Amino acid sequence: MASFEETFHQPNNSVQKKSSRIIGYDVPEGVDIRGRYDPEFSKILTRDALQFVVDLQREFRNHIKYAMECRKEAKMRYNCGGLPGFDPTTKYIREGEWMCAPVPQAVADRRVEITGPPERKMIIDALNSGAKVFMADLEDALSPSWENLMRSHINLRDAINGTITFHDQARNKVYKLNDQTAKLFVRPRGWHLPEAHIFIDGEPATGCLVDFGLYFIQNHANFRKTQGQGFGPFFYLPKMEHSREARIWNNVFERAEKWAGIEEGSIRATVLIETLPAVFQLNEILYELRDHSVGLNCGRWDYIFSYLKTVQAQPDRILPDRVQVGMNQHFMRSYSDLLIHTCHKRGVHAMGGMAAHIPISDDPEANEASLQLVRKDKLREAKAGHDGTWVAHPGLIPSCMEVFTSIMGNLPNQIHTMKRQDASILDEEDLLQRPRGVCTLEGLRLNTRVGIQYLAAWLTGVGCVPLYNFLEDAAAAEISRVQIWQWLKYGAELDGDGFGVKVNADLFGRVVEEEMARIEREVGNEKFKKGMYQEACKLFTRLCTASVLDDFMTLDAYNYIVIHHPIGLSRL
Ligand SMILES: CC(=O)SCCNC(=O)CCNC(=O)[C@H](O)C(C)(C)COP(=O)(O)OP(=O)(O)OC[C@H]1O[C@@H](n2cnc3c(N)ncnc32)[C@H](O)[C@@H]1OP(=O)(O)O
Ligand SMILES: O=CC(=O)O
Numbered sequence: 096m097a098s099f100e101e102t103f104h105q106p107n108n109s110v111q112k113k114s115s116r117i118i119g120y121d122v123p124e125g126v127d128i129r130g131r132y133d134p135e136f137s138k139i140l141t142r143d144a145l146q147f148v149v150d151l152q153r154e155f156r157n158h159i160k161y162a163m164e165c166r167k168e169a170k171m172r173y174n175c176g177g178l179p180g181f182d183p184t185t186k187y188i189r190e191g192e193w194m195c196a197p198v199p200q201a202v203a204d205r206r207v208e209i210t211g212p213p214e215r216k217m218i219i220d221a222l223n224s225g226a227k228v229f230m231a232d233l234e235d236a237l238s239p240s241w242e243n244l245m246r247s248h249i250n251l252r253d254a255i256n257g258t259i260t261f262h263d264q265a266r267n268k269v270y271k272l273n274d275q276t277a278k279l280f281v282r283p284r285g286w287h288l289p290e291a292h293i294f295i296d297g298e299p300a301t302g303c304l305v306d307f308g309l310y311f312i313q314n315h316a317n318f319r320k321t322q323g324q325g326f327g328p329f330f331y332l333p334k335m336e337h338s339r340e341a342r343i344w345n346n347v348f349e350r351a352e353k354w355a356g357i358e359e360g361s362i363r364a365t366v367l368i369e370t371l372p373a374v375f376q377l378n379e380i381l382y383e384l385r386d387h388s389v390g391l392n393c394g395r396w397d398y399i400f401s402y403l404k405t406v407q408a409q410p411d412r413i414l415p416d417r418v419q420v421g422m423n424q425h426f427m428r429s430y431s432d433l434l435i436h437t438c439h440k441r442g443v444h445a446m447g448g449m450a451a452h453i454p455i456s457d458d459p460e461a462n463e464a465s466l467q468l469v470r471k472d473k474l475r476e477a478k479a480g481h482d483g484t485w486v487a488h489p490g491l492i493p494s495c496m497e498v499f500t501s502i503m504g505n506l507p508n509q510i511h512t513m514k515r516q517d518a519s520i521l522d523e524e525d526l527l528q529r530p531r532g533v534c535t536l537e538g539l540r541l542n543t544r545v546g547i548q549y550l551a552a553w554l555t556g557v558g559c560v561p562l563y564n565f566l567e568d569a570a571a572a573e574i575s576r577v578q579i580w581q582w583l584k585y586g587a588e589l590d591g592d593g594f595g596v597k598v599n600a601d602l603f604g605r606v607v608e609e610e611m612a613r614i615e616r617e618v619g620n621e622k623f624k625k626g627m628y629q630e631a632c633k634l635f636t637r638l639c640t641a642s643v644l645d646d647f648m649t650l651d652a653y654n655y656i657v658i659h660h661p662i663g664l665s666r667l
């Protein structure tokens with residue numbers, strides 16, 4: 096079969112050769128759009144917008160390639176037994192007296208932030224939810240099919256224009272925005288993900304430059320008027336591993352501000368600290384973005400995934416069951432404390448992480464127990480000095496708001512009141528302390544069940560799903576995948592539930608078979624047959640048993656959605 100570089104695809108899944116390309120979009124020199132034509136999409140993919148993306152791509156592609164090469168070199172060092180640590184050459188930044196630009200008034204108070212993919216109804220629900228911020232996610236929560244991507248941009252544009260509506264025909268309910276809405280942040284994809292439907296100079300465009308460029312061009316003026324009180328747009332930046340990657344973002348922002356003729360420092364971004372190497376670069380990342388920063392966030396799920404990847408060559412660092420790796424582990428708590436200290440020293444927000452719980456609608460008792468766990472976790476965050484936190488579902492907002500308000504009162508944040516000087520002494524040993532806990536057969540089963548079901552959803556264009564009363568997105572599913580890979584590679588002993596068996600290919604094969612049967616029972620025979628469970632199982636099994644660990648499962652899965660082009664299943 097031809098690769099996606101050689102072919103492009105029609106919505107009906109037929110594949111046409113390049114020579115019979117449909118002409119539709121008005122593209123600048125060097126641009127080849129391989130996604131289907133739609134007059135609605137063409138209002139996003141204007142010639143000006145595409146020219147802006149092309150300019151960004153040409154200016155920054157070599158910097159991005161270099162940064163990705165550096166990631167590979169660092170990985171080689173870790174795979175030879177090295178560990179990440181503080182960089183002696185940037186000690187002057189860590190110890191220097193400098194501050195980030197003051198936080199804009201519009202986003203001073205971020206005590207509860209809700210996240211979600213830019214689905215039309217969900218955007219309206221999230222903006223109306225009572226949360227202070229809505230982070231519209233093109234990353235962990237989005238399966239970036241062409242349809243999803245384009246519809247996300249349409250939805251975001253309409254949200255910022257204030258014209259977004261949604262008619263739920265089944266319930267005959269019309270959704271529209273309230274007068275008071277949450278502030279909108281957008282999370283573009285990570286540096287590693289290509290956008291295979293837009294080729295620039297013969298190469299797939301960089302996914303996040305497409306996300307940023309199309310969104311910025313379309314919305315910067317309206318956003319600054321209606322949302323940002325003169326600032327913005329606002330972004331969340333994911334999965335960075337080093338400050339050199341933050342420097343590229345800073346340069347992209349400067350370039351965009353110049354292009355739009357707006358003041359330097361208008362665009363603001365919160366960086367997710369969600370890779371193990373990045374925790375040793377907190378100051379350096381803030382320093383690079385000091386004119387564009389609104390803080391850092393504990394992206395705790397990807398952080399665990401990154402921990403696993405970074406120590407993949409070290410058999411003495413086997414991670415216990417996923418459910419046991421909470422913020423009470425010393426290495427996780429140290430990461431959160433150091434992040435708070437660093438952000439507040441530099442005058443910006445230190446945001447907490449996502450509680451993966453979602454409401455359990457059919458069991459009030461279980462729901463209350465789950466809410467209690469969320470409250471406890473959020474209370475720990477607020478007391479530690481975080482300025483706000485994330486929720487995945489509107490049902491959690493009132494409790495989390497209450498918890499943060501009980502600690503912060505009327506103050507918009509804790510930037511000036513919780514310096515956490517005590518955390519300044521946290522060192523490499525604290526940040527790398529081995530996690531404690533046990534591995535269980537049930538843990539292996541759960542990882543398998545969740546990983547396959549998540550991938551099955553992703554392959555049909557759904558990037559975030561409720562599974563067993565928790566939200567599952569790309570970050571969470573990656574933990575399941577890499578944990579199985581690690582357990583298989585080192586023959587982890589599943590002694591936590593008294594079975595005492597070692598993980599090997601035979602055991603995993605049996606578990607996959609049994610868990611597939613369980614999934615079929617749970618989702619029902621018809622859905623199972625119609626869905627992508629077999630494909631997901633094949634892909635997940637390959638990823639878990641690969642001799643060399645894949646950096647991201649979404650890269651392999653992306654090839655699949657580019658070739659098979661899910662359409663009609665997207666909820667966007
Ligand atoms: C590790 C990380 O990166 S976390 C960040 C990425 N992950 C996310 O953003 C997860 C976001 N959350 C979600 O996508 C959803 O909550 C899910 C998929 C987990 C569950 O969604 P559903 O099954 O639709 O939940 P449920 O049926 O309980 O929804 C009830 C209502 O809440 C709304 N809702 C649920 N989640 C959200 C949300 N995050 N934002 C806005 N509205 C929401 C639903 O649209 C529905 O609205 P309606 O009553 O108007 O129809
Ligand atoms: O993006 C957030 C995370 O926890 O990962």
Ligand SMILES: [Mg+2]
Binds near residue numbers: 367394396397570
């Ligand atoms: Mg993440």
